[in-house]
Amino acid sequence: MTRQLITLIVNGDRYQVPVAPCETLLDVIRDRVALTGTKRGCTSGACGVCTVQGDDGRAVLSCLALAIEWDNRPVTTIEGVAGGDELHPVQKAFLEYGAVQCGACTPGLIMTAKALLDENPDPDEEAINEALAGALCRCTGHIKVKIAVREAIKAMAADAAPEDGHGIQEG
């Protein structure tokens, strides 16, 4: 099988990897780049644990993406979500509101929620449900996850507001 050298850009880091056409983005991220935060579940698009964020910011199922199609296209995985030691608001909310049990689904759910909030910082109930429907948790169910996402939305809105916390000044 002929391999082709591609440049994978994961969380801003560049990796030169020879890949065969039949290698998925998931396989390469986990087994060659050795970032194992992205999980391998159903490998057929139905569980969302392999979710990463593509170059357009949208949630991508890495188990159904060919690595060869991601040459030079930036990808964000769960390892790239925190800023150094400072967790992303979605990560903080998952911790604080107990949206985690075994944790197998957590990277996929956090990437899904982050992709949603990057595109729409103030999603309504329907938009949250629509996004989360593609990433499953078989331990906690989606209730705590939804609580965490809603709290993350509030925290991010508060962070984005001006220092005095009063929004636009009257005048």
Add this chain to the structure above:
Amino acid sequence: MQLPPFAYHRPASLDEALARLSTAGDSVAALGGGTDLLINLKLRLERPRALVSVRDLPELAGVSLDASGTLRIGAGERLTDLAAHPLIVVPYPGLAQAIRAVGSQHVRNMATLGGNLCLPTRCWYTNQSENWRGSQLPCWKTDGQVCHVIKTAPNCRAIHSADSVPALISLGARVLLRSSQGERELLLADFYRDDGIENNVLAPGELITAVLVPPARVRSTFVKAAARTGLDYGYATLAGALTGSNRVPKSLLLVAGSVGTMPLVLQKPAQIILAEGLNEAGIEAAADAVRDDLGEVTNLFTPPGYKKRLMRGLVRRVLHELRRQKLPAAD
């Protein structure tokens, strides 16, 4: 599950893609978003020697209106973009709903319209790994002599469940097909065949380049009944498109999905509404009549008799929604 080996091509133009697809005939497959094809490769249901990526071909891109008001949707467009596109959402709410009903948002971010139109039929047997399938006799699709869905069937009776299709057929959509031999255009309703294996009329080496939705001021809607909203294939779906008023409807197309090997245009319920008007009594009569139209229903993924009862409910829901809906504003 791992993918089997294959060669991969990413042509820069449609002509180059068509040349690639025509040289090796059947053993080359077009790759759209890959959200179904790659699974079928993992399941070892298909074994193409090479994949030709068509998703980003410039000739398959774009959503536009021509001078006559016909909407052209490029076959490479992603479903997420289409479900929110103003040229679709405003005039054709039923189509937007149907596109949004495909899989999950994750899937729609990757999936193309062309891939949805060419989605192979599915059943509980073929939707399993090769290893699992080995525990039972092979079926028509896997080179055997039996259909596990309808035991007595002389051919494959797997289900057609591409959600955009009933909505597009209800709107009278046409498809543009291109091969290295030339171009042809046909009604999407004529694109499908009543066979779970040879499910459409696409010739080897042929691609869908675009879908054309004729101009019409219609009321339209789509409903889907599934185990889990937002991820699962439908138990049954129904699209409806209506012109004229509730009192004097001019045309009505009701198209069911996930009930058989191809989308089904419901004749009797539509005739009843056209004769009686879109009113309470007409809707009840139409819902009662749907049973006769369904004929042999593939009770795949549902208990026997369930789909017929379900369709009755879907007919009611679609007709009530059409009755309530306001005609999209003329521009």
